[in-house]
Amino acid sequence: MRGIRDWFFARGRAPATAAPRPSASELTRLSGDEGPHGTVSCDQLEESFYRFILNLPVDAGEQAQPALEQMLLQRLKDTCDSGRFDVRSLPRMPSVLPQLMRAMKSDTVNGAQLADLIRRDPVLVGEVMRVTGSVTYRTAHPIGSLQHAVVLLGQIGLRHVVTSYVMKPILMASAGNSGQVVGQRLWDHAERSAHAAVFLSKGQCDPFEAYLAGLVGFTGLGAIARLMDRGLGQDQPACSSLFIAGCARLAAQLTVQASRHWDLPPPVLDALVEQAESTADAMTLPMSRVLHVAQRLAMRQLLAEQGLLDGDTDYAGEAFSPFPAPLLARCRQDLRKNFAEP
Template sequence: MKGNWWRLFARERAPATPAPRQVAFNRNTPNPIEASHGTVSGDEVEEHFHRFILNLPPSTEDSATPAVEQVLLQRLTELCDSGRFDVRSLPRMPTVLPQLMRAMKSDNLNGAQLANLIRRDPVLVGEVMRVTGSITYRTAHPVGSLQHAVVLLGQIGLRHVVTSYVMKPILMASAGANGQLVGQRLWDHAERSAHAAVFLSKGQCDPFEAYLAGLVGYSGLGAVARLLEKELEMTLTSCSSAFVAGCAQVAMQLTVQVGRHWDLPPPVQDALIEHADSGRHAMALPMSRVLHAAQRLAMHQLLAEHRLVDAEADFSDGSIAQFPSMLLARCQQDLRKNFATQP
């Protein structure tokens, strides 16, 4: 196995992803996007995505931001600006994760070394053994050791187990009392975004770091949802596109703070910073562009699964036009293949 893990990265399949479970929509779920001439713009997709995640009501007819929205957005900005948000209120990412990431990128890797790292986290050991004992990995001989389980999983399978074990609980917990709904939606998008980021990363940036950036790229959104629900006591019956955009911008700035709090790899942090400033500056880093495109495609896929956008409509977005249209189309097809549409 030594030296083969990274070469397997692009070929090996992760454990089968179950079809997304039906999520009960509340009254704030946005109406489906009406595709114009068979196309949907990226801006429409992004706005609908944020309404969907944050449970924001439909847009007002008035294009100007109402006074109540201005007050709420100012308060939200004050709570999160200049490092005022207490990132310690978020779960801490286990130290074993970056260690595992570095180890899994090494060409000198072997199963025994990986197993020794995983042993430092008993819960992670249990997850690895549970997954390899499932029918997906059923073999003629029972899995008798952690090292055997690691070899059986392979890099993509192990990556899937590790990130699911680490990131899903963090995103589920980040959104407060309404976290079961908001957190599940955040996780569903994070999975799809990470998957798309790996697909688009070839020749652009490190695939593993792109995967991590895709997973954490909207981690600040859960905190915004919690603030809107609890601290701001939001009771809006409608809200403008400007308010949604303002919430999204605050969430991106929080994501940067979260990335520092979790001590993510420098390339990932740089991509998060540049992505947060993309409204004012063009994205120069390849990973930033990969992250942005992956997030947009994942948004479209998630909304399509919940019938909030036509899955077959052409996805048009000038901000991701630096990627060949055929590559983006193949990535969309790959997302549909790996993340089943709800019946």
């Protein structure tokens, strides 16, 4: 089978090298600097995010090769469509996770019962004990048991440990030369997205399920990165906006496939399916709307941290958000407080 490199660099064309971080003038263009305050559209925000995650150069302009891009997208589509992508290539979802999620949502489950569930996964036991032994949770008396550690963490702390233990290795599992870079960027966005989803979930949907949806929402993007990296390696070509949008659609489909494979809670899966099949203005499920807005606020936060977007730039999509502007402003402030670099 011809490699992806061949599709982009047919007929003896010299491969393009990976582009450096965009210059200040290019950043202004990515930020959509229009008017006195500057506004970035939803399309601009998403495209900048996908390019950053996939480590792709800025828009190719006249250098784009539409026919070759279409061929590559078709090859990716053939791999991803109809369940052809082997979701078993992703790290496993621990079998204890669904039971643990249900238990953490119950007001009647105590620390001893949670500890009994966690004991079924030795690696998770080690992670809980490691976190509670850190400076953040250090107490005057040594932690003598798993139950003590669970009580010390509390529901919020335990939720964070469990989901981080599960999802971070999955997102960091991108193979190939840029795997660590892509995986870390995916995890950074997932943390911010999950945090924003909890913030916006009040009165809309279950906060724990919103947190989980925020973590898994771009799992498929890592799979797309792996598929591309197998053929491209370090030679990442400039590519068009249409190519980026096509990759995003395929990534959403792979996210749904992976979530079904992991048997995630129905509300989470339903939201991911609606995201993959509907436009933002057509979403009807509360969790879908929470997830959509949380992901884009997280995109904005992450790009601002990386210097790829002016932190004061307005996001035009907020004007059409189902959430009131003051709530979105508070969510942005909360993201800055918890994630902005010192």
